Amino acid sequence: MSELPRISDAEWRVMEVVWKKAPQTANEIVAALAAMNWSPKTIKTLINRLVGKGALQYDKDGRTYLYSPAVEQGSMEQGLVGGLLRGAFKGSAHRLVLRALETGETSREELDAIKALIARFETDGSGE
Amino acid sequence: MSELPRISDAEWRVMEVVWKKAPQTANEIVAALAAMNWSPKTIKTLINRLVGKGALQYDKDGRTYLYSPAVEQGSMEQGLVGGLLRGAFKGSAHRLVLRALETGETSREELDAIKALIARFETDGSGE
DNA sequence: CTCCATATATTACGGTTGTAATTGATAGTG
DNA sequence: CACTATCAATTACAACCGTAATATATGGAG
Structure with missing residues (x-):
């Protein structure tokens, strides 16, 4: 029963992009996040962290990588709300x-x- | 329109104690959190951070301080849920x-x- | 007035996060 | 084959967090 990775807010934005459409290259993800006004470098960092946490996976396509979610959005949402419900709202x-x-x-x-x-x-x- | 402070999970536990009953001394707060198995030092740190963030306030009673909430629990809960609703659930x-x-x-x-x-x-x- | 118990304040230290820049590898361009 | 544009990998750095230890001030016991 693989534990859900714990991801930050900024990382969540990246996951949303990949949940919406997968697989995508790093550059496609960067393009999809143009509205955030983040440096592409920043987004690459977030992608790498997500891979490290096991939230994203990738397949190499030559020199570039194709990223896909390694966890389902629904599960992550459940984890988020469940944590809040148990933590701050005592059920x-x-x-x-x-x-x-x-x-x-x-x-x-x-x-x-x-x-x-x-x-x-x-x-x-x-x-x- | 004072902004709500952003507090961490551990800090939230401390706030819960003070929301339940106020004012309380640091030692009373420590006692109320016995179940967490935190060092009293740790709890003092959390209290200080909460004061720094404007989530707790205190009145001096001689050498000891009496801590009270400086923000309402309901408002903080709303901030938490509102953030989730806007952030992860897009409304x-x-x-x-x-x-x-x-x-x-x-x-x-x-x-x-x-x-x-x-x-x-x-x-x-x-x-x- | 001195010393101690105790309360608060300061400092610590590794991990996470936001936000990048620098480095290293490599596929094409000429 | 050398050079550059571009990937991905590594490194950076301050703020925040969990988890404390150490230092400083001070009221009360002798």
């Missing part, structure tokens, strides 16, 4: 949801989707 | 909730409480 999911809703950025559609989730988890204790 | 509250529920640790009571929250946020767009 109180409704308090976590309260804080999320308090940001005031949640649309009616999101609220409906959450209602649907609750219904699903109410009938059977887990996912459908 | 998709229902996906955040999904990941929370997937941990499989959520009781029926929690689910009911969440339903109540949804209802509240559906009628008026914010807290009552």
